[in-house]
Amino acid sequence: MSLARTSFTHIVVLVALVVAILAAGLGLARAQTDLKPLVDALGTGDFDSTEEAINGLAASGDPRVADILRALEGRELYLRKDDQTVVRSDGKGREPEIFDPLSGASLGTVKKPVLDRISVNNKIRRAVQAAVGTLTLRSPDADVRRSAALAVLKTREPATIPALDSAIAAETDEAIRTLMVGARGAAVLNSDAPDADKLTAIEEVQGLDARDAMQILTQYAGAPGEVGPAAQAAMDDVKFTLDAWSAAQNVWFGVSLGSVLLLAAIGLAITFGVMGVINMAHGEMVMIGAYVTFAVQELIRTSMPGLFDYSLLIALPLAFLVAGAMGVAIERGIIRFLYGRPLETLLATWGLSLILQQLIRSIFGAQNRQVGNPSWMSGSFDIGLMSITWSRLWIVVFAICVFFALMAVLKKTPFGLQTRAVTANRPMASAMGIRTPWIDAMTFGLGSGIAGIAGVALSQIENVSPNLGQGYIIDSFMVVVFGGVGNLWGTLVGALTLGVANKFLEPYAGAVLGKILVLVFIILFIQKRPRGLFALKGRAIEA
Amino acid sequence: MITQFLLGGLDRRVNVVLALILAVAVVVPVLHLALPPDNPFHVPNYAMALFGKYLCYALLALSLDLVWGYCGILSLGHGAFFALGGYAMGMYLMRQIGPRGVYGDPILPDFMVFLNYKELPWFWYGFDMFWFAALMVVLVPGALAFVFGWFAFRSRVTGVYLSIITQAMTYALLLAFFRNDMGLGGNNGLTDFKDILGFPVQAPGTRAALFAATALALALCFWICSAVTRSKLGKVLVAVRDAESRTRFIGYRVENYKLFVWVLSAMMAGVAGALYVPQIGIINPSEFDPANSIEAVIWVAVGGRGTLLGPIVGAILVNFGKTWFTSALPELWLFALGALFVVVTLFLPKGVVGTVRQFWRERSERKAVAVAPIKPNPEPEPAE
Numbered sequence: 022m023s024l025a026r027t028s029f030t031h032i033v034v035l036v037a038l039v040v041a042i043l044a045a046g047l048g049l050a051r052a053q054t055d056l057k058p059l060v061d062a063l064g065t066g067d068f069d070s071t072e073e074a075i076n077g078l079a080a081s082g083d084p085r086v087a088d089i090l091r092a093l094e095g096r097e098l099y100l101r102k103d104d105q106t107v108v109r110s111d112g113k114g115r116e117p118e119i120f121d122p123l124s125g126a127s128l129g130t131v132k133k134p135v136l137d138r139i140s141v142n143n144k145i146r147r148a149v150q151a152a153v154g155t156l157t158l159r160s161p162d163a164d165v166r167r168s169a170a171l172a173v174l175k176t177r178e179p180a181t182i183p184a185l186d187s188a189i190a191a192e193t194d195e196a197i198r199t200l201m202v203g204a205r206g207a208a209v210l211n212s213d214a215p216d217a218d219k220l221t222a223i224e225e226v227q228g229l230d231a232r233d234a235m236q237i238l239t240q241y242a243g244a245p246g247e248v249g250p251a252a253q254a255a256m257d258d259v260k261f262t263l264d265a266w267s268a269a270q271n272v273w274f275g276v277s278l279g280s281v282l283l284l285a286a287i288g289l290a291i292t293f294g295v296m297g298v299i300n301m302a303h304g305e306m307v308m309i310g311a312y313v314t315f316a317v318q319e320l321i322r323t324s325m326p327g328l329f330d331y332s333l334l335i336a337l338p339l340a341f342l343v344a345g346a347m348g349v350a351i352e353r354g355i356i357r358f359l360y361g362r363p364l365e366t367l368l369a370t371w372g373l374s375l376i377l378q379q380l381i382r383s384i385f386g387a388q389n390r391q392v393g394n395p396s397w398m399s400g401s402f403d404i405g406l407m408s409i410t411w412s413r414l415w416i417v418v419f420a421i422c423v424f425f426a427l428m429a430v431l432k433k434t435p436f437g438l439q440t441r442a443v444t445a446n447r448p449m450a451s452a453m454g455i456r457t458p459w460i461d462a463m464t465f466g467l468g469s470g471i472a473g474i475a476g477v478a479l480s481q482i483e484n485v486s487p488n489l490g491q492g493y494i495i496d497s498f499m500v501v502v503f504g505g506v507g508n509l510w511g512t513l514v515g516a517l518t519l520g521v522a523n524k525f526l527e528p529y530a531g532a533v534l535g536k537i538l539v540l541v542f543i544i545l546f547i548q549k550r551p552r553g554l555f556a557l558k559g560r561a562i563e564a
Numbered sequence: 565m566i567t568q569f570l571l572g573g574l575d576r577r578v579n580v581v582l583a584l585i586l587a588v589a590v591v592v593p594v595l596h597l598a599l600p601p602d603n604p605f606h607v608p609n610y611a612m613a614l615f616g617k618y619l620c621y622a623l624l625a626l627s628l629d630l631v632w633g634y635c636g637i638l639s640l641g642h643g644a645f646f647a648l649g650g651y652a653m654g655m656y657l658m659r660q661i662g663p664r665g666v667y668g669d670p671i672l673p674d675f676m677v678f679l680n681y682k683e684l685p686w687f688w689y690g691f692d693m694f695w696f697a698a699l700m701v702v703l704v705p706g707a708l709a710f711v712f713g714w715f716a717f718r719s720r721v722t723g724v725y726l727s728i729i730t731q732a733m734t735y736a737l738l739l740a741f742f743r744n745d746m747g748l749g750g751n752n753g754l755t756d757f758k759d760i761l762g763f764p765v766q767a768p769g770t771r772a773a774l775f776a777a778t779a780l781a782l783a784l785c786f787w788i789c790s791a792v793t794r795s796k797l798g799k800v801l802v803a804v805r806d807a808e809s810r811t812r813f814i815g816y817r818v819e820n821y822k823l824f825v826w827v828l829s830a831m832m833a834g835v836a837g838a839l840y841v842p843q844i845g846i847i848n849p850s851e852f853d854p855a856n857s858i859e860a861v862i863w864v865a866v867g868g869r870g871t872l873l874g875p876i877v878g879a880i881l882v883n884f885g886k887t888w889f890t891s892a893l894p895e896l897w898l899f900a901l902g903a904l905f906v907v908v909t910l911f912l913p914k915g916v917v918g919t920v921r922q923f924w925r926e927r928s929e930r931k932a933v934a935v936a937p938i939k940p941n942p943e944p945e946p947a948e
Contacts, residue, residue, distance in 0.1 A: 364638045365913065368862065368865060369906045372905020375902035495731060536736075540732050543732065544712075547721055551721050
């Protein structure tokens with residue numbers, strides 16, 4: 022008896038188990054069979070029924086759906102005409118191989134005319150994106166969730182609201198949640214929800230990236246009821262943010278251009294400003310600095326590639342020395358015979374610049390040379406809505422460093438003291454025992470050397486060609502003259518002012534006209550203040 | 565009064581130069597037209613254009629010398645006046661094409677059709693008439709020079725500052741004329757000319773006439789320049805060059821003298837440009853390139869500034885050298901030009917003509933000393 026009871030119990034348990042397993046198996050089979058008609062429905066009806074099928078698939082929450090829908094969007098789904106099922110194929114060849122879209126199992130090959138590609142229009146595409154978006158909104162991978170939220174935001178499909186709601190509740194990443202909330206707001210605005218909901222939605226949308234928010238809000242600015250004015254007000258808010266950022270971006274571009282101008286002009290500020298020598302070959306010193314960088318990089322590339330990231334640091338002192346030595350040679354060879362004859366100096370150095378350009382052209386060729394960015398100078402990063410490239414940022418930093426280093430040399434070293442003494446009163450300095458010719462040569466070398474290291478920096482943002490320097494010579498003179506001859510602070514202010522002014526004029530007047538306007542402004546400014554912004558005070562009547 | 569003024573510019577040396585230029589104006593076209601092509605003295609077609617170009621450059625150099633050599637204003641933007649004169653002439657020549665352009669529009673030049681212009685921009689009106697264009701050739705550069713000079717001289721911008729802002733001026737114009745929406749052909753400029761005053765520009769007769777006209781213009785400008793520099797006005801100009809402040813303190817309105825000579829010089833440069841365009845057959849924004857203006861300065865320096873013959877000689881010499889170098893040793897031309905700048909400023913500050921003159925003067929002085937041991941007063945040297 023006990024045995025029988027025991028066996029009975031066993032049988033019951035066994036049966037129960039079998040039933041449970043069967044039920045589970047049946048349930049699985051049912052889930053599979055449930056999707057099958059939906060998938061087939063993708064291909065059988067018109068666009069509306071396709072969209073319905075998409076929404077049905079999305080609602081199933083099955084992980085395989087996203088893949089199928091992407092295949093639909095990628096036009097890889099076909100309707101098999103003989104049995105009205107939807108199959109997947111790349112459709113290549115006369116007899117393409119077909120696959121079951123759900124399991125991915127091969128179904129052999131069929132003749133092409135049997136297959137009918139499921140057509141897709143923009144509405145379907147949007148539905149697919151929204152569906153895929155909602156399906157991936159809860160992915161464990163944060164990047165997938167982010168792109169899903171962006172995809173949903175783009176569609177603004179009201180059908181995605183429930184999916185978004187649950188995703189928002191589960192989201193832990195603050196930035197992604199903001200994005201989802203914004204996407205929800207956009208979807209609500211697009212739905213026929215009551216005005217009160219839409220007003221909250223407008224606030225939600227404002228949390229988005231200003232450009233996206235602007236794009237969404239513009240469409241509802243004219244909406245009836247309370248929504249329109251609210252959207253308009255929100256738009257004004259967002260527009261203010263946008264304007265502020267674009268102004269900030271312009272300032273940054275201006276500062277960046279200004280620092281380039283400063284680098285190019287600061288050597289000139291010494292030779293022209295402090296010594297009164299017009300050096301038209303100044304641009305060529307910049308060019309030589311850039312070519313030194315090129316040569317250093319070539320050497321590193323061929324012999325020790327591991328040092329590439331340090332190539333600029335190696336090139337800096339070399340460029341300074343090469344250009345500085347050139348400068349000393351020019352001063353000793355030509356300029357010292359022409360002191361007191363500034364116009365002749367101008368002509369002689371112009372001739373020299375032609376010779377140097379042609380020399381570089383003969384050695385390195387006339388074409389542009391490629392100077393690479395070290396890894397720490399390439400790429401960019403964002404601050405708010407501004408994008409800042411590392412190379413520009415480093416050049417700004419570098420220009421400021423060069424400026425203050427030069428300032429320190431002139432103000433704090435014995436050499437600087439002697440230079441200033443010679444500038445102020447040459448005969449008196451000479452009488453005090455300063456070797457003025459030596460000071461002249463060294464000062465000119467210093468100015469040229471700084472032009473050389475400017476060339477290292479410019480090689481990162483400009484094409485390195487024999488004409489590199491020529492493009493800067495007029496701008497550099499403008500900066501020095503505008504800022505005030507003989508005053509380094511004037512050069513700094515002049516360079517930044519001209520840089521920022523140029524970039525602010527550009528959106529209104531175009532790049533070329535903006536530049537012309539700046540040139541005309543400087544010409545007029547010089548009429549008003551012939552000695553520049555920060556004029557040195559003196560008693561001389563003759564220039 | 566004007567005749568008296570002009571006659572005052574004539575002396576034996578000026579007469580010789582004038583006669584020489586006029587002889588060139590007659591002889592070269594005759595050699596071109598009258599002799600058969602196989603004659604060794606025949607001047608071929610390309611040479612006519614080339615010599616014509618040299619004479620235009622000589623005129624540009626002459627105008628530059630008037631301000632630099634006699635008034636101490638080193639202009640690095642004279643190419644701008646030259647190009648503006650050229651554009652005025654180019655606009656006339658464009659209007660003369662009429663319906664013969666590629667697109668066959670009776671009014672609009674080809675580039676305007678290409679750029680979808682519906683009607684002629686306002687500043688193109690009047691350029692279908694030669695007299696109007698000829699007037700603009702002198703008025704447009706003159707007006708620009710007047711405005712620029714009025715501001716610059718009044719606020720006493722001098723020396724290198726002035727040089728640099730003249731360079732900025734031509735640079736700004738270069739950028740402006742490169743823009744397509746200037747309505748002046750943008751990058752490509754104006755070209756494909758057909759007629760001038762009803763004569764085809766390519767015909768040998770027209771070329772000869774243009775050459776003669778250029779030589780005549782050069783002679784006339786040379787005459788005007790020598791009249792100006794020999795008058796009392798010219799003496800004041802030299803005084804301004806050598807000691808501007810002192811001249812001002814004596815009571816001369818320095819800026820007015822400078823403005824007059826500056827505008828006159830700009831107009832001459834404009835005429836040079838206007839004669840240049842039909843002979844070369846194109847005018848484009850690269851004529852505004854600051855490098856061109858500064859090259860003109862070296863012609864003057866090579867020939868000798870402060871001598872009116874110098875710039876003519878210098879322009880022809882340097883450009884002949886350029887033609888020769890760019891065909892024989894093209895990669896060495898920039899070395900040669902650059903070296904010319906350096907060598908002339910260092911070793912030949914008076915230029916060719918100035919140095920030759922000094923040599924002759926010293927020789928005759930030595931002779932005079934040999935004849936009579938009383939030392940004559942040397943002419944005062946111009947200060948730098």
